Amino acid sequence: MKHSIISLLASSILALSAFAVQADESVTIKIKDHKFNPAEVTIPANTKVKFIIENLDPTPEEFESYELHREKIIQGNSKGVVFIGPLKPGKYAFFGEFNMATAQGHIIVK
């Protein structure tokens, strides 16, 4: 067992060292009055895209998506970065967990 843990660790370190951040495209989404703008974003398939979420409200928001497995708290008047993709074509919903009644949006992947 000790050896298998070591080998697992070794393989993950090997894997991690070979892994580099790369994102060609970026999209900015603004949050104002607990709404996303734009609320619909189209991105290309099989591409990693950098999303910059700017929260213009004074209160914190949590950008969240079950389909995309993303969850990020963004303080009032600040911004956060979330990488999304590479994804298969389809429609993926996201929402603001602290204001679910109004903060709804989706990403269309083509």
Added chain:
Amino acid sequence: MLSTAILVFREVLEAALVIGLVAAATRELNGNKRWIAMGLGAGILGAIIIALLTDAIGAAAEGLGQELLNAIILLAAVIMLGWHNVWMRKHAAELTQHVKNMGSKVGSGELPLYALAVVVGLAVLREGAEVVLFLYGQFASGTSVAQMTAGGAMGTALGVVVGVALYSGLMRIPMRHLFSVTAIMLLVLAAGLAAQAAAYLVQADVLPALGYNLWDTSWILSQQSVLGSVLHTLIGYIDRPMGIQLVFYVVTLLVIGGLMRWVNGQSAGRPMTAAAVVILLTFAVGSLLTPSTASATHKIYSPYVELGEAELELRGHTTDDDDPAKDSQEKYKIEFGYGVTEKWFTSVFGEIEEEQPDNELEWEATAWENIFQLTDQGRYFVDFGVYLEYELTHESNTPDKVEAKLLMEKPTGGFSHTMNLIWEHEVGSNAASGTGFGYAWRTKWHYNPKFEPALEIYGDLGKWDNLDSRDNTDQRAGPVIGGEFAKQADGSKWVYELGYLFGFTDAAPDGTLKFLIEYEFRF
């Protein structure tokens, strides 16, 4: 008020379930309530601190502080749960005996109750920080304190009710089964938390997703529903999981489960073996069905090395396809290797290739390969080895290549199952950026040493950090027969393999005929 109640409920629910489970798991241990209360108190305090530091945390690690902190908190909880379970398993017999004989609780003297107190603290901290930030937002945007308090209290109360329900349910379990039932529950809780940590690591871009939405059961049971949330916390239910989450889940189960058996003096048990095989197969088949271009040559490596064994081998393949570009590609390898120690086999091989039909066969490359056996054969439920290769090309303007493989093998009954995970990286002139990732799988039936049928699967998954869509990848699978002949008393023998692989994707040739002939001897 209702929105406050709903959000608070969702966050409190997770922490309450963890506390309910921990309280039940430790009910026969003296001082458990005190430790849980301490965990809860520290968690609430920590939640407030984390909430206050949100800006600073978010800005740390180039904007990925939040993701990394969440992953660390979750993994720390996984380690604590693992430690508790292993410790309990080691002392299970004496604990049960003590409670039976003395009719009293076990003294808290050497019990690692702080491990579970830390788990409680971490659960409260993570969920609590979100509640604090949310309530702050509500307050700042003018929701009255009365409404917030009412909503928060309602949400908390509901969450606690579910936690208490779990606790009282578990209290009905007879004492003699208590430790084993709660051990399993804590084990799957840990696996679920590890899967959540994987999601944060993907978000932080530290790990690849290995495919999104491996399956989608949100139409049966949404993760947003109450039952979905409860199961998400308790057993790690995810309605649309990523591949890496499944891997984290399974590895956590196997590692903690394996350690629990090991401290108990048990060898690899059948259930564990079955689990390992099913899971590795799921991963291989999953990869075959989701994304995936091909390992250069089609050979599967076992993680075993034999001291003093020398082998001379010729292997190769030729392809068949309607598209002339993919037809009649021939490749051969000639190899000479030797088992230098019990754990290290090293060899040198030459690669001869005809990439286009009617071209000359050319000596393309020379490579040095090494296999290191990491674990003694049969000692653990899976045997591990590592393969490292450097390939020196003889063509100008062509890069060299480094290849690493993780080798795993598991014998079950008359079969053995072998899996190789393959990483390839080009170096030198015109090297492609990134690291290629692929796998190979073989299930072999030991029917007769002279005749052993097997199924082999090969897949290239594209770049490690950017897996290709399935159509662009090379996926092949098919039957292979192999065996030995002309075995002599001095141990020398001939080995053969012959197989036909069908291409399952457009990128793969329709068919690949492969063969191997080898002479093994000792000196």
